[in-house]
Amino acid sequence: MDEYLVALLVIGIILNGIAAVSIVFLERKSPTSALAWLIVLVFLPLAGFILYLIFGQNIHRERMFRIKERDDLFLSKVIAGQQEELRSEELRIPGDYGGRFRGLAMMLLQSTLSFFTMDNRVEIFTTGEEKFAALFREIEAARDHIHLEYYILRNDGLGRKLTDLLTEKCGQGLEVRLLLDGLGSGGLPRHFFDRYLAAGGKLAYFFPSIAPLINPRMNYRNHRKIVVIDGNTGFVGGFNVGEEYLGKNPRLGAWRDTHVMIRGSAAMALQLRFILDWSYASKEYLGSGPRYFPGSTGEQGALLQIVSGGPDARWSLIEDAYLKIIASAREKIYIQSPYFVPDESVLDSLRIASRSGVDVRVMIPRKRDHPFVHWASYSFLGDLLDSGVKAYIYEGGFIHAKSIVVDGLVSSVGSANWDIRSFRLNFETNAFIYDREISGRLEKIFFGDLEHCTLVTPGLYAARSVRVKIKESVSRLFSPLL
Structure with a gap:
């Protein structure tokens, strides 16, 4: 028995050594993340190595996403044209947006290959009942593809209910494709899609599991929530598909989220994102013809850019967009996120904005679905209080919205949380909206949520219990791994 334990210990030390060498010399982890992983390896021999394999290693990222990067290149010709229009000011951005936000639009166009669209109508949903009623209505009205x-x-x-409706549309002769994440949707029974597939529906998984109920890869998940119908109507935001998103989870209670439905050219940008992801996961390339990209209506509407980020990109694209939009603020910044685990660049940008006289407010939920992330979020909120940032805890259920509104002029809604995982490890998509009316509606929603919030004052934060402080400290230490 003793010999067995010694052998196990030696194996653990060797494996931890391999992981440590990988972290320090082979991977481009931030110093904070690298240090956190080294601490785990030192104090949890063997177990630390297993955790690293599941949550941490990324040495195969370049090989994994080489095909994806190649497929994305076909965008470059179209993007180059819009870049020149922005530089030459042939693309007129009306009112305040031309002077203040041209740089943001240009950065997103150049760095994230995000079309600038000007003909959109946007509807906002804050409850699952509203969102899914609209989604089912649009699916029922679909004529060509979903x-x-x-x-x-x-x-x-x-x-x-959703799968049955999709099966019905397949029976009507429509093309229906469903792309799911292999971890987030990995627990579905084998027979779940039998009728859908038999009716002609197509299904693909992003990084599928190697065995039923087992998926060893926690990083690089497809966290996007996108629907495109007939190439002219799109949905993007925070709602997944499950009854907890209707507020039926007894532990989390009422579910408060933010999702948008878009009619216009931005729906084609969502279509492009879907086609690229579908091509990577299914190896079926759909092309870029008029069937999937019907063209602009030519009508003036809301200005939008669809921005996608992920570990296949050179930069932290959505985080960069958040930093740019924060830097543009003159009066107010309102942020909602279920998880608030930012890096120093985001913390510093919010501190600087607040100290410059901008009204900065951040809202997170009281209820928690991931305790470590919750307590880490609370600690980061505490870091902002001394610079004048107002921190709020939402008490009306679980708030899952991922949004920012700046000066009532520009806003963002999508799947990206304000945390390191969304910024660097997961695939995310947000709509950046340059529109006073839509941003004003999102601002009004934020203030409606404030009625269900507790303000975290410096005094209240300082009076937290020793138990809470310990939870914060431990969660904060390992936050780079979350």
């Missing part, structure tokens, strides 16, 4: 991309689809009443 494309869906979700992180989570549950085997429950809502998941089955």
Whole structure:
């Protein structure tokens, strides 16, 4: 028995040594993340190595995403044209947006290959009942194709209702494609899609599991929530497909999220994102013809850019967009996120904005679905209080919205949380909206949520219990791994 334990210890030390060499010399981890992983390896021999394999290693990222990067290159010709229009000011950005936000639009166009669209109508949903009623209505009205991309689809009443409706549309002769994440939707039974597939529906998984109920890869998940119908109507935001998103989870209670439905050219940008992801996961390339990209209506509407980020990109694209939009603020910044685990650049930008006289407010939920992330979020909020940032804890259920509104002029809604995982490890998509009316509606929603919030004052934060302080300290230490 003693010999067995010694052998196990030696194996653990060797494996931890291999992981440590990989972290320090082979991977481009931030110093903070690298240090956190080294601490785990030192104090948890063998177990630390297993955790590293599941949550940490990324040495195969370049090989994994080489095909994806190649497929994305076909965008470059179209993007180059819009870049020249922005530089030459042939693309007129009306009012305040031309002077203040041209740089943001240019950065997103150049760095994230994000079309600038000017003909959009946008509807905002804050409850699951509203969002799914609209989604089912649009699916029922579809005439040619339906494309869906979700992180989570549950085997429950809502998941089955959606799948049954998609099966019905397949029977009507429509093309229906469903792209799911292999981890988020990995627990579905084998027979779940039998009727859908038999009717002609197509299904693909992003990084599928190697065995039922087992998926060793926690990083590089497809966290996007995208639906495109007939190339002219799109959905993007925070809602997955499951009854908890209707507020039916007894532990989390009422579910408060933000999602948008877009009619216009931005729907084609969502279509492009779906096609690229579908091509990578299914090896079926759909092309860029008029069937999937019907063209602009030519009508003036809301200005939008669809921005996608992920570990296949050179930069932290959505985080860069958040930093740019924060830097543009003159009066107010309102942020909502279920997880607030930012890096120093985001913390510093919010501190600088607040100290410059900008009204900065950040809202996170009281209820928690990931305790470590919750307590880490609370600690980061505490770091902002001395610079004048107002921190709020939402008490009206679980707030899952991922949004920012700046000066009532520019806003963003999508799947990206304000945390390191969304910024660097997961695939995310947000809509950046340059529109006073839509941003004003999002601002009004924020103030409606304030009625269900507790303000975290410096005194209240300082009076937290020793137990809470310990939870914060431990969660904060390992936050780079979350």
